[in-house]
Amino acid sequence: xxxxxxxxxxxxxxxxxxxxxxxxxxxxxxxxxxxxxxxxxxxxxxxxxxxxxxxxxxxxxxxxxxxxxxxxxxxxxxxxxxxxxxxxxxxxxxxxxxxxxxxxxxxxxxxxxxxxxxxxxxxxxxxxxxxxxxxxxxxxxxxxxxxxxxxxxxxxxxxxxxxxxxxxxxxxxxxxxxxxxxxxxxxxxxxxxxxxxxxxxxxxxxxxxxxxxxxxxxxxxxxxxxxxxxxxxxxxxxxxxxxxxxxxxxxxxxxxxxxxxxxxxxxxxxxxxxxxxxxxxxxxxxxxxxxxxxxxxxxxxxxxxxxxxxxxxxxx
Amino acid sequence: xxxxxxxxxxxxxxxxxxxxxxxxxxxxxxxxxxxxxxxxxxxxxxxxxxxxxxxxxxxxxxxxxxxxxxxxxxxxxxxxxxxxxxxxxxxxxxxxxxxxxxxxxxxxxxxxxxxxxxxxxxxxxxxxxxxxxxxxxxxxxxxxxxxxxxxxxxxxxxxxxxxxxxxxxxxxxxxxxxxxxxxxxxxxxxxxxxxxxxxxxxxxxxxxxxxxxxxxxxxxxxxxxxxxxxxxxxxxxxxxxxxxxxxxxxxxxxxxxx
Numbered sequence: 001x002x003x004x005x006x007x008x009x010x011x012x013x014x015x016x017x018x019x020x021x022x023x024x025x026x027x028x029x030x031x032x033x034x035x036x037x038x039x040x041x042x043x044x045x046x047x048x049x050x051x052x053x054x055x056x057x058x059x060x061x062x063x064x065x066x067x068x069x070x071x072x073x074x075x076x077x078x079x080x081x082x083x084x085x086x087x088x089x090x091x092x093x094x095x096x097x098x099x100x101x102x103x104x105x106x107x108x109x110x111x112x113x114x115x116x117x118x119x120x121x122x123x124x125x126x127x128x129x130x131x132x133x134x135x136x137x138x139x140x141x142x143x144x145x146x147x148x149x150x151x152x153x154x155x156x157x158x159x160x161x162x163x164x165x166x167x168x169x170x171x172x173x174x175x176x177x178x179x180x181x182x183x184x185x186x187x188x189x190x191x192x193x194x195x196x197x198x199x200x201x202x203x204x205x206x207x208x209x210x211x212x213x214x215x216x217x218x219x220x221x222x223x224x225x226x227x228x229x230x231x232x233x234x235x236x237x238x239x240x241x242x243x244x245x246x247x248x249x250x251x252x253x254x255x256x257x258x259x260x261x262x263x264x265x266x267x268x269x270x271x272x273x274x275x276x277x278x279x280x281x282x283x284x285x286x287x288x289x290x291x292x293x294x295x296x297x298x299x300x301x302x303x304x305x306x307x308x309x310x311x312x313x314x315x316x
Numbered sequence: 317x318x319x320x321x322x323x324x325x326x327x328x329x330x331x332x333x334x335x336x337x338x339x340x341x342x343x344x345x346x347x348x349x350x351x352x353x354x355x356x357x358x359x360x361x362x363x364x365x366x367x368x369x370x371x372x373x374x375x376x377x378x379x380x381x382x383x384x385x386x387x388x389x390x391x392x393x394x395x396x397x398x399x400x401x402x403x404x405x406x407x408x409x410x411x412x413x414x415x416x417x418x419x420x421x422x423x424x425x426x427x428x429x430x431x432x433x434x435x436x437x438x439x440x441x442x443x444x445x446x447x448x449x450x451x452x453x454x455x456x457x458x459x460x461x462x463x464x465x466x467x468x469x470x471x472x473x474x475x476x477x478x479x480x481x482x483x484x485x486x487x488x489x490x491x492x493x494x495x496x497x498x499x500x501x502x503x504x505x506x507x508x509x510x511x512x513x514x515x516x517x518x519x520x521x522x523x524x525x526x527x528x529x530x531x532x533x534x535x536x537x538x539x540x541x542x543x544x545x546x547x548x549x550x551x552x553x554x555x556x557x558x559x560x561x562x563x564x565x566x567x568x569x570x571x572x573x574x
Contacts, residue, residue, distance in 0.1 A: 193407035202422030
């Protein structure tokens with residue numbers, strides 16, 4: 001059942017460019033980006049039990065990585081951009097993680113928030129390096145060595161780039177699925193459930209938290225690269241703390257206790273935000289209201305609601 | 317023969333307060349040593365020193381001839397000592413099978429197996445089933461731990477410690493919080509399982525003198541951070557003054573009167 005639903009979702013996503021308007025197709029791209037970022041974010045949050053309020057930092061590292069590599073260093077290959085930006089995020093995550101994983105709950109959250117704000121002000125103030133508030137342009141990359149010169153910007157984004165991102169999401173989704181169901185994943189869950197007991201069963205709690213943190217940073221950076229290519233720009237807003245908050249929002253909206261919850265959250269959030277922004281200037285209010293309602297009424301998120309409905313239907 | 321686990325002149329002071337003072341004891345293969353004493357006698361501190369959680373302020377603690385002072389729970393598990401807690405320590409949202417598997421994975425050094433499947437691994441599952449069967453939990457393998465009865469949670473806690481294939485296991489009041497009718501069942505189960513699993517020695521921290529008398533091969537009594545007595549059960553219970561010092565006056569009088 002789960003497998004069929006999944007296959008159906010992939011088929012529908014693959015078919016979107018054939019029937020949807022370009023505007024909506026370009027909306028799916030950030031949803032892909034956030035879905036990938038949230039796969040990583042939720043390894044840390046849903047599986048290891050650490051709620052970060054600073055992961056936009058790594059999304060920004062990915063975005064700026066793409067910007068610097070494409071417009072300053074002339075790197076065209078997207079594969080290379082993804083690998084280097086992802087590696088840069090892991091390197092940036094090491095000191096952050098080393099300090100943060102010594103703490104849990106609110107202290108972990110505050111520390112990651114602080115690091116995120118630090119990075120935001122770095123991007124903002126070091127104008128020569130980062131372009132300050134205007135950021136850095138991101139040039140169109142080549143995909144698997146192909147330039148697609150004949151396509152204009154939108155045609156590139158909603159054509160080859162779209163399918164590239166979908167494939168990336170599926171690939172990274174499979175990798176993450178293996179991770180959380182591996183012996184390693186078992187140890188992460190044990191840490192979330194009861195770190196003290198886990199230690200006595202031979203689980204190196206801090207070390208595993210660190211590894212989970214680094215993997216989450218990598219995934220967030222991949223998401224950041226896609227976001228930056230989609231908008232053609234890397235700017236400091238990506239590292240702003242409200243952006244970290246949006247990651248948390250998406251995870252809670254979809255349901256962080258389920259593997260697919262954050263993915264559903266990413267897609268729902270992007271479309272909800274776009275519709276609300278088009279419909280009312282008070283969109284922030286309605287977004288906030290949605291989150292409140294979800295937390296109060298459906299703490300297991302949209303996927304939780306869906307699973308409850310499904311089991312009711314089956315019992316009839 | 318070198319003892320499996322020993323302390324020599326171990327002391328632990330917290331500023332002015334002395335929790336342990338010159339404690340020397342040794343535990344050899346085949347023993348079940350009970351540590352008894354009134355509240356505040358230093359039992360918990362001693363157990364924490366023995367399990368490498370606390371570094372003593374004086375003396376040494378050795379496990380298989382190696383200093384284990386303050387090495388911490390992870391290394392301790394690796395060296396071959398496991399611990400089950402007085403208060404039930406479980407992973408509430410994990411199934412019984414996954415809980416035991418956590419220990420099996422770390423014992424077999426597969427913690428960093430990032431892409432293997434924990435569910436489909438036949439060797440891992442077989443070991444999990446074996447351990448669960450010893451404790452009568454094989455029918456509950458797919459049950460979430462939080463849904464178990466209190467006694468079963470306790471058994472699962474102990475079972476997960478056993479899954480580390482330890483040489484020494486430390487049990488902190490294994491039957492507390494369990495209906496009194498079950499306590500002998502649990503103890504017998506644990507002692508049998510230990511024998512079958514190749515556990516070489518058991519350390520038992522226990523208030524229940526009934527259990528201590530029945531299962532110990534030796535009893536170490538602590539009062540005010542010092543070893544008051546280190547005797548075989550018959551000698552221990554044959555000395556009313558010692559029993560009184562450990563369990564309080566009332567039981568002491570009863571022992572005298574009998």
